[in-house]
Amino acid sequence: MKDKDYMDRAFSLAKKGQNATGSNPMVGAVLVRNNKIIGEGYHESFGGPHAEVNAITNAESKGRKVSGSTLYVTLEPCSHKDKKTPPCTDLLIKKKIKQVIFGSIDPNPKVNGNSIQILKKNKIRTKYLDNELKNFKINRGFEKLITSKLPFVTLKICMSLDGMIFDLNSKNNSIGDSDQLRHSNALRKDFESILIGVGTVLVDDPKLTYRGKQVITQPRPIILDSNLRTPIDSNIVKLRNKPLILTKKEPKNRKFKLLDSSGCNLVSMKELTPKKVLRQIGKANIKKVLIEGGGKVFTSFLSSNLWDELVIYYSPKFLGNSGMLLTEQLNKNYLIKDRKCTTKKIGESIMLVFT
């Protein structure tokens, strides 16, 4: 096996941490000696041991000698100290790792190349195998959260060709067909959280779960609910994966206490503006949020311009007066500026993605 193969393996391991690492990045590591893998690990949970630590522990648990081995790791190891876990560089030095081959440079300004210098000074050989794009794809939001304290935001909507989000004549009011719904549901697996307004809770009583075949940590629901109208017996409250509810009500409020005691995580805020909401989500160590609507939530986040990605599914129909308009509550033009757009057919629907 070649360097590239070991690095690919490390990336496969990294992805196992999907939605479980909170504000931490997904990282994978492989320990190799005499061209054989002797240990593997990945960052499994927010605040938990890093991929490097898990790979070394894994090797040692099988009685393998780690000194003199080569470590393949998707992201530059950490070296800073003001955090939950000790610096990985210290461990690598202590364990006499011979060489560290890393796939990307940590964008965290506290690291950002520093660890490589530390390793070099300690006679550990280093090699940079540029996998920045691959790392960016799995860790979108990590850099943004570190630098701006805001999560990566994807807005998603399904409309008729004439901009309607509800078909008032159809059974469940939905616009998309099964292909569209499947595709749209699969988007969820790449998000740590899904945000909706309380209106959607009241109308649809959704669970917001990913229903595909892949085994993942389910995204965490976030509800914008100024007046705490979320029913205590709604599906989203009954989930094991308790929602984060952002509200204007205060902790002394009766419904606040009720929802709190049923396990929901409530945060009392003065205003629920997009910026303040996203800051709060960043504070909750969530680096990626999928905004699923409804129309009011969609348009407020759209026109805040605080989104990173906009996914529109157009279903091939016109609803006119039998539909409900997405932008019913948009009172000002919103122009999409300086974004790329790609298109894709999803069954009968057409998907537009602005980034």
Add this chain to the structure above:
Amino acid sequence: MKDKDYMDRAFSLAKKGQNATGSNPMVGAVLVRNNKIIGEGYHESFGGPHAEVNAITNAESKGRKVSGSTLYVTLEPCSHKDKKTPPCTDLLIKKKIKQVIFGSIDPNPKVNGNSIQILKKNKIRTKYLDNELKNFKINRGFEKLITSKLPFVTLKICMSLDGMIFDLNSKNNSIGDSDQLRHSNALRKDFESILIGVGTVLVDDPKLTYRGKQVITQPRPIILDSNLRTPIDSNIVKLRNKPLILTKKEPKNRKFKLLDSSGCNLVSMKELTPKKVLRQIGKANIKKVLIEGGGKVFTSFLSSNLWDELVIYYSPKFLGNSGMLLTEQLNKNYLIKDRKCTTKKIGESIMLVFT
């Protein structure tokens, strides 16, 4: 040069008849002797001499001997008699053409392979060089008009992403940018006629001309104008290319007489339903119509399902309450069924084409 090259030349000639052949197809012909082109021709105008005739006349006018030569023609020559011009097969036999190489079979049930049989019986060699697709592209509408008596219909619209066709806050209310407008204007050159409602005449006072570099026969304007509200001093009436106006008013009406005397072609109809309108356009020997709106005309033709092609330009903006909705007057769902959809970026806009 090879067969293919001569046939390509014949197709180039055919295209010169763009928008000028009415219900007739565009056809090109090349006469070849000893591997040299001795004559060329195309069908230049509705009811005028056919391409074959023009190619032979062209050769003879230069003193070239046509007997024994090979004719390349984009469409099977005609052989039926109940029409403005005599059968081309007769001429080819009389002129002792040695071989006829044709690019497509005439879909007209009165021809449809019959001519080939006639030529064979008269000892003229024939060869079929399959260019059906190429012929279909330049003569879309020809087959439809012959078989259904209705023209080929393209619906065109430019919208914001939320289905608005007017920006009430912009200077000229238009949605598209210059790239979109240029592309959309270029569509016109492939149409013999452009249909609009009188509302568009009153609001925009358009000329409906193609403004690109190519020299073409301009499409003919068609106005749906139940009550003859078209102003006598509107651009469209002042054009040299006089509009066809379909109206509910009768010839004795004062405005009818006024528009008629200014050169417009008025047709009095009991009802202006999409089907009746299209039948009338077919009767006027027009095989291709581009419907440019406004919203009311668009939605009525859309939901009639009598369209062959639907072109939507989405401009990357949301207008909400500052826009006017395309489907304001659509009172019933319209689902696009069994159509293909392709997408293309046009500058900042996204074009969807359903066929």
